[in-house]
Amino acid sequence: MSAVQPPIRPRTRSLISLVVVAGAVAAMSACVFGFRGEVEFADEANLVGLDTVQLQLPATELVVTGEGARTFLDWQGSWVSLGGTGNDAVTSARKASLIWETWGAVGRLSAELPVEIRDITSLDHLDVQTAGYMAHEIIGTGDVFVSGIDAYVSVDLDGGSVEILGGTEQLRISTARGDVQLSTSAAVNVYSGIGTVTVNAEAGRDLIIDTVGTVTVNLADVDDLDLDIEGAGEIVVQLDTAKHVGAGSYRRAIGAATHTVQIRSGGGGVELGMLVLPEP
Amino acid sequence: MLASAIAWTLLFAPPDAVPPASGPVSAAEPPASADDSAAVSEPPTLLPPGTLVLAPALAGPYQLFDTEGLPVGAPITVGEGAKPPELQLPPGVYYLHGPAAVDPVVVASGLRLVWDGERVLPVEVWAAAQEARAQEARAQEARVAAELERAQQVPPPSAPAPTWRAWASPLASTLVPGVGQVLNGQGYKGTGLLFGTVGTTIAAAALFRLGNDGTRPLPAEYARLIGYGVFSSAAPLLWIYAITDAYRVATNKEVEPKLDHQLRLSVTRMMTVGFRADTRRPGFYDDWSVSLMGQATRRLSVGVSDLSVKPGGSTGPQVWQLGARLDYRVFDRKRLWIDLAAGSILQVAANGGRAPLDPDAARPRRTTKFGAVPYAQLDLRYFVLDRVSLDLTPRVAIPLTTRYYSANRALPRYAAELELGVSLSTYF
Structure with a gap:
């Protein structure tokens, strides 16, 4: 083992250099060669007799639009899958599907992905037209935009931003990471692991907000509030019924204090202002 | 030798020189006594005598004879030094009888x-x-003396280091x-x-925390993922190197790779960066595994490789992975070895399928794919x-079926992959 080894010959040295350079080039070009295949789809389902619609989806960009008296749920979107060849990618995308099921008054739209394509296929986008009077529960990952739904809306995301326009009953949003923007008359319960939250409250309802980031709340009705702000950075309150500038926490009851405004911003700034509603 | 003596004779002897008679011989030093001079007869010619210095390497008694075999003068003892x-x-x-042989010698007039x-x-x-010989001997002596002096100045290579360092240094670097x-x-x-x-x-931590919300330009996102792969691999390698190097230096040992090992245990992280179905979010694919390779001959190893389990979480498939590999060492010089290897990963993916909405309905059967x-x-x-090496392993692979990585990532069949692996290997 410890015997003196003969010197490396020039040819051997060249071979070693070649091998090392080849290895370095391969290392620098760690990559994958393949194709994407896309398949579009559209379908519908009957909503008669149902009360709640669940959308349990893989990661996607989801747009949900409510219309007052619809009796059908329509959806359109596209699947994208990967393959070593173009045909293989399209074949994989065709194996994916959305399944509509009902049980009692609950209907659910969810994805069916065979195990061999599960981690190489994504729902590129999905547009859903639904009934505005029905409760909706959305579970998934990715950005969600909801409009025109008056009833209860729940959004539960592993990550992604949420924007909701409308709503009169209750909005419950939970996202691991993402911004939340709401313009609603409904009661609001928002949690975001990290992200900004903006709420335009068009009516006097309870607002509970928990995030790590900046919070902006614009209120239309400010005569009956229980303000409870904690863990904030800078606090700016410019309501018709209360003015305040500070940091950390702020607690104040206005009027009968029946509508709770509870904000936890994890060190982010909090700004409360007046919402100017357009003339009817 | 005889030829050279004759040549000298012809060169220096006068043309009319005659062979010497069995005549007188005299030593120049000490000078012959008067009695000796009287006993020596006159030479037959008037040519002046020559001088012959006897300087053989071999000491001992010598006797000179003329061409007729008659002794010339008394025996001469040549002493060493x-x-x-x-x-x-x-x-x-003349012929000179020495302790070892008889040699002809030539005496030339006046030389x-x-x-x-x-x-x-x-x-x-x-x-x-x-x-010249004396100078060469003196130079040789000087060289030997210098070598000896150098050897006395340089401390012996295996001088023992303090024993506490052998455990304290690697512990400190740990x-x-x-x-x-x-x-x-x-x-x-x-x-x-x-x-x-x-x-x-x-x-690595900063690049990981940057995340990807889908708004970052693709080149920047690829750069982030590659950077994350490089830094997150380099950090443990540097740490392991610091620990092992501290031990090596503390024990003052030269690294002599274990060529005749029987078993090699490696922990490997293979990784690559590539596309995903989501066009805005390329993927970082990595796979931690263990390999156990037996050395069949001096250069050939064979064994089970790429052993790992991927839990899959709540939605992804559960994957069990194993493999077989053949490995040939093409180069082993000092601390660097180069191996060429080929093998195959085998994966078993199982998934329970989507739970039905109806709580009373039976759950779909578990599906398994190989x-x-x-x-x-x-x-x-x-x-x-x-017995410890840090390895860099570029690999080219072509999956025949969907290949699953950790963190619910996968690449499709027939999609050629260039991967980079880093390993820690121990040899038994």
Whole structure:
């Protein structure tokens, strides 16, 4: 083992250099060669007799639009899958599907992905037209935009931003990471692991907000509030019924204090202002 | 030798020289006594005598004879290291009987010649040769003396280091990379390892936390993922190097890779960066695994490789992975080994399927899929201890079925992959 080894010959040295350079080039070009295949789809389902619609989806960009008296749920979107060849990618995308099921008054739209394509296929986008009077529960990952739904809306995301326009009953949003923007008359319960939250409250309802980031709340009705702000950075309150500038926490009851405004911003700034509603 | 003697004779003897008679011989030093001079008969010619210096390497008694076999003068004893005797002789050819052999010698009129035991040559040539030999001997002595002095100045390579360092240095580098090197007196190296390890760790963490919300340009996102892969691999490698190097230096040992090992255990992280179905979010694909390779012959190893389990979480498939590999070492010089290997990963993916909405309905049966990923790879192994190496492994693979990585990532069949692996290997 410890015997003196003969010197490396020039040819051997060249071979070693070649091998090392080849290895370095391969290392620098760690990559994958393949194709994407896309398949579009559209379908519908009957909503008669149902009360709640669940959308349990893989990661996607989801747009949900409510219309007052619809009796059908329509959806359109596209699947994208990967393959070593173009045909293989399209074949994989065709194996994916959305399944509509009902049980009692609950209907659910969810994805069916065979195990061999599960981690190489994504729902590129999905547009859903639904009934505005029905409760909706959305579970998934990715950005969600909801409009025109008056009833209860729940959004539960592993990550992604949420924007909701409308709503009169209750909005419950939970996202691991993402911004939340709401313009609603409904009661609001928002949690975001990290992200900004903006709420335009068009009516006097309870607002509970928990995030790590900046919070902006614009209120239309400010005569009956229980303000409870904690863990904030800078606090700016410019309501018709209360003015305040500070940091950390702020607690104040206005009027009968029946509508709770509870904000936890994890060190982010909090700004409360007046919402100017357009003339009817 | 005889030819050279005759040539000298012809060169120096006068044309009319005659062979010497069995005549007188006289030593130049000490000078012949008056009685001796009287006993010597006159030479038959008037040619002046020549001088022959006897300087053989072999000491002992010598006797000179003329061409007729008659002794010339008394026996002469040549002593070792003594001044060589000089004989005054009539020109001619003589035979010198020594302790080992009989040699012909030539005496030329009026010349001083030397017999050095092998040949007769002018005394100036002999003296110059003697001087050259003496100079060479002196130079050799000087070289030996210098070598001896150098050897006394350089401490022996295996001088034992303090025993506490053998465990304290690697322990210190385990707790804080580079501190073991500082204990060993390698301050610059220790500082470099400390900053290198901490820096790559922070860089990897920062790049990981950057995340991807889908708004970052694709080149920047690819750069982030590649950077994350490089830094998150470099950090543990530097740390392991700091620990093993601290031990090696503390014990003052040279690294001699274990060529005749029987078993190699490797922990490997293979990784690549590539596309995903989501066009805005490329993927970082990595796969931690364990390999157990047995050395069948001096250069050939075979064994089970790529052993790992991927839990899959709540939505992804659960994957069990194993493989087989053949590995041939094409180069092993000092601390660097280069292996060429080929093998195949085998994957078993199982998934329970989507739970039905109806809570009373039966859950779909568990589906199981088998997969294979043949590959070829290059192993560059750098030994940090006799039985420990850090490896860099570029690999090319073509999955025959969907290939699953950790974190619910997968690549499709037939999609060629270039991967980079880093490993820690131990040899038994």
